[in-house]
Amino acid sequence: MDKNNIKEIAQQFAFEGTILDITPLGEGFINDTYTVTTEGDAPNYILQRKNHHVFPDVPAMMDNIARVTAHLRRKVEAQGGDPKREVITLIYTHDDRLYHYDGENYWAAMLLIEDAVTHAVADTPHLAYMGGRGIGRFQTMLADFDEPLVEVIKGFHNIRWRFEQWDKALGEDKAGRKAQLSKEIAWIESRRAKMLDFWMMVEDGRLPRRVTHNDTKLSNILFDRRGEVLCVIDLDTVMLSTSLNDFGDAIRSYTNTGAEDDKNLDNVSMSMELFCSYAEGYLAERGASLTPTEREWLAFSALYITYEQTLRFLMDYIDGDSYYKIAYPDHNLVRTHAQYRLLQSMEDQYEAMKAVCIEANK
């Protein structure tokens, strides 16, 4: 984006100090992120162009973030922490809105948290443990949040909704691939009832709906120089659902010993070591605020989320590859097989996973 245009956008926000420079910050996948540096002692800022293809209702999304960060701020202050570093601070525009619309894109701004460290991948047990701590702490601080939040992505991790799409995809068989996929379709169908049973516990309240982050990758946690968790960022996807989903999704992405599209299925498995590390970190922060039912089903959430992802890859293949970007014709089928292998590995280790989730940090 042009320097002058971006400066004009930055000037819509109520920043302190005079803007010195605006530079793009790599890393992010969804939004375009810039660092805004100011003169002298004034704080520096983050300016983000929000991806409104992914998020159709940016104003509602910003309202969600405002509610969640206000709650977190009260907790941090009550605990004597530093509210400028331990929670995201949104910056309003001069006309008191949480976003600026430039006629084409939505923009939002927040304080830059200085000297923060991020990690791209959780490739050591220690980082997995710290990632678990980060999300666990986030959830615990939000365990008593009781405000409404807008569902920014419809049906997220709702398997009943996925099955509606799935049944439709099978019925239409758009790419004419269904006939060759009886084995893979059976993988999905044979587990349908079990997965619906899990989701029913969310629907009927046995598993409470709480604030979920929904993008728990390690790079969304800021650490300080000593390696302690500062805060969780990237709150675009906060919604109300079972917080077990955050755990399950983290396990799915942290613990795979292979690649998501590994052609060699022997590479793919769930690392029990990384699972234990993540679970221990998570439960160290979150154990005391989980209900007994949440604890009992915590390990299952990893299977649930991995199953859902297997279904989504296969469904996209059946649909003719309209959702996930593919690098070669059978890419989504390769992903389906690799994700299914991960699911099998979790199923094989399920009893041990469950024992860890029930016993750790009691």
Ligand SMILES: Nc1ncnc2c1ncn2[C@@H]1O[C@H](COP(=O)(O)OP(=O)(O)O)[C@@H](O)[C@H]1O
């Ligand atoms: N308030 C902040 N303070 C410091 N760094 C930040 C802040 N917000 C974002 N970042 C940095 O920018 C990167 C991208 O921001 P993020 O909100 O995660 O966007 P995306 O949705 O594109 O991943 C983060 O990984 C982090 O390194």
Ligand SMILES: [Mg+2]
């Ligand atoms: Mg991010």
